Amino acid sequence: MSSRTELRLASAAVRLFGVVVVAYGLSGVLLPEVWLHSPYMLHLASLGEGRATFLNELRFLEGREIGVGLFALFLREEILTSRKHNIAFLAAIYAAPAARLYSCVATGLPSAQWLGFMATEIFMSTLITVLTRSARRAPPRPAEA
Numbered sequence: 526m527s528s529r530t531e532l533r534l535a536s537a538a539v540r541l542f543g544v545v546v547v548a549y550g551l552s553g554v555l556l557p558e559v560w561l562h563s564p565y566m567l568h569l570a571s572l573g574e575g576r577a578t579f580l581n582e583l584r585f586l587e588g589r590e591i592g593v594g595l596f597a598l599f600l601r602e603e604i605l606t607s608r609k610h611n612i613a614f615l616a617a618i619y620a621a622p623a624a625r626l627y628s629c630v631a632t633g634l635p636s637a638q639w640l641g642f643m644a645t646e647i648f649m650s651t652l653i654t655v656l657t658r659s660a661r662r663a664p665p666r667p668a669e670a
Contacts, residue, residue: 532659540598
């Protein structure tokens with residue numbers, strides 16, 4: 526595969542990742558009931574007094590998702606060319622599947638739907654890692670040294 530094709534694929538993968546993560550985060554902030562009811566089978570009324578605290582934490586975490594997606598979208602060129610930005614981005618995108626893997630070991634396997642999310646996250650993280658390897662091979666920029 527030519528380096529130009531690899532760069533275009535990497536750019537598209539980072540852009541797709543950013544859009545998906547921002548959309549996921551926005552849906553969790555604006556419509557947490559959808560996420561809680563469908564995949565978790567959790568009804569907000571069943572949370573009782575802890576409802577406000579739980580939703581506050583969920584929206585906070587979804588806001589972080591939005592931040593990671595915006596990082597991907599706004600700093601895409603830097604992710605593709607700067608060693609420092611690339612490594613920081615890879616750390617951010619591997620954090621979620623790493624946490625899911627830890628959860629599987631610590632508390633058992635989730636439903637097939639959540640295993641599918643984890644598989645997708647691992648696939649996308651690995652794909653982006655492979656497609657952006659040239660950014661990590663480049664010598665550090667003077668400001669990065």
